[in-house]
Structures are given as structure tokens and as C-alpha cells.
Amino acid sequence: MSRTATIERKTKETEIKVTVDLDGSGQFDIKTGIGFLDHMLEQLARHSLMDITLQAKGDLHVDFHHTVEDTGIALGQAVAAALGERKGITRFADVHLAMDEALTRV
Incomplete structure (x- = not known):
């Protein structure tokens, strides 16, 4: 079963197209026009595989706020669609991860 999805979102302010493959290898091609947002989304792809x-x-x-907001909405919708029936999902988890020069805890 392929856990992939593509979402397109178009508003008066933005046009977003996102494709996710939850069983990928951490590859990414991200272009939002906002350097820091690109960097953070690249880190998400890389560390989540x-x-x-x-x-x-x-x-x-x-x-930047319309682009950031609509990117988050579209990405969330794509992940939700790719998860499908959510079989085998563990409800709770935590992780500590060194990202750049910061230690993150989720």
C-alpha cells in the first residue's frame, strides 16, 4: 500500500502544491520563496525520512504569513490523506533530536 498524497491549494493570496511519500527516504524539493521556511521543511523531510x-x-x-499558513494547511492535508485509515499508528511518542545548533524535544 502506497502512503502518498498530493494536495493543491489555491486562494486569493497563494498557490500551493505539495506531494508527500510517508515511506520515502528523506528526499525533498521545497520552494516557498521563504528561506527559513524552506530550511525547516527540509529538516522535517530529512529527519522524518x-x-x-x-x-x-x-x-x-x-x-510571509499567507504563504506560511497555507503551506502548513496543505502539508497537513497531504500527510492526513497519505495516512489513510491510520492503521498501525502509535498514538504517543517522544524524541530528542539535534537539529543544526539546537536540541529539539518533541
């Missing part, structure tokens, strides 16, 4: 392809166009001349 989820493949993410994401293209976002937004009204960056106004500010």
Missing part, C-alpha cells in the same frame, strides 16, 4: 515535494507561490510582497 518522508519525501516532500512542495512548490508555493504567495503574496510575499505583502508579508
